[in-house]
Amino acid sequence: MAKIIDRRNKSMGGGSKRDVSRIKNIAVHYSATKDGTSTSFERFWKNDRGWVTGGYHEVVLLDGNVELNYDPNVISNGVKNHNTATYNICYVGAGQPNAKQRKTLVERIAYNKKRFNVADKNIKGHREFSGASTQCPAVNVADLVKESNQSNKPAASKPSKPKKKTVAQMATEVIAGKHGEGHPARKKSLGISDAEYAKVRAEVNKRLGAKTSKPKPAKNRYPLPSGVLRVGSRGEGVKQLQRALNAANFKVGAVDGIYGPKVKDAVERFQSVHDAYNIDGIYGKRTKVRLDKVVN
Ligand SMILES: [Zn+2]
Structure with a gap:
């Protein structure tokens, strides 16, 4: 000027x-x-x-x-x-x-x-x-x-290229249903390369996974006692064992803290399924490890 x-x-x-x-x-x-x-x-x-x-x-x-x-x-x-x-x-x-x-x-x-x-x-x-x-x-x-x-004259306005969307933006749109159902339709709608779409897809899966997965069960819902329990044992440790056996579907009936024949029987049944070389009806370290895996 x-x-x-x-x-x-x-x-x-x-x-x-x-x-x-x-x-x-x-x-x-x-x-x-x-x-x-x-x-x-x-x-x-x-x-x-x-x-x-x-x-x-x-x-x-x-x-x-x-x-x-x-x-x-x-x-x-x-x-x-x-x-x-x-x-x-x-x-x-x-x-x-x-x-x-x-x-x-x-x-x-x-x-x-x-x-x-x-x-x-x-x-x-x-x-x-x-x-x-x-x-x-x-x-x-x-x-x-x-x-x-x-x-x-106003400068000839170039058809402005739509700004390239980020993977995050595309993922948001896909989740919102803006690009139809199914991966081929979505990829076509987004008009992006396979490589780009793979990123979008990963992001979508990541988010949906995060959103839909149930809250993880609290770890160690069935704490198990250390040490050895056998017929005649009593107390809180036996109650824990009874709860865990019930949860694992090796029913012992009432949780009364008494290691009686029902508990022994349940432990044997559990061992026969999960620890076939150690069927003695006694709760010890081996049984604890295996039961832990099943219920926790
Ligand atoms: Zn003049």
Whole structure:
């Protein structure tokens, strides 16, 4: 963007006003000098021409920056017999604008065209106005207008690629049922490679596994006594053994803490199934280990 140098409170004259709605044209000029600024042009207009107000609302300097001389409601002396309806823009130079100036001209044409709602056909070089007899300006203004229309267009919006979803997002969608049932349908719906889908699938399984698996049974629901128990033993250890045998479906009936024939029988039955070389009806280390495996 060109820098705007505001010299509206320094510019000559400017007393003659109009309603901005009367602006129908944008005129492009060159200064017909190889250099200069608004100040040097004003000297010439005042001293040599005896003008009150200067010629241009805006002057595009050689460096591409813009001197802003008048508000648009000021009638400037740009194009004889057309000034009331014209907004005047001048670039410094006696030939084609340089690259920076050209860029700025395009920018300023676009800006002012929009601001005053000026038709393309009414954006013209000074010399194109009816009754004008001048070479001003060298540049083909229609080309600048064309460029300004291109610059006004919103950048062609590329079809924005949908953002690639993360494995976690895809897994969430799959679980929500957004991609149908069954792995082939889901993979197709997601439009991803086998390798990617494998990751999604793993994530889904992981989550579903975590969600649906029952709370793990508390470890050691049936604590078992250490040491040896046999017929005649009594106490809490025997109760623990009775509970475990009942749980393992080697029923002993009531949990009474007494190692009687029923308990001995149950231990033997258990041993015959789980420890066939050690059927003695006595609860010891071997039986404890095996019973532990079954009930805990
Ligand atoms: Zn001119």
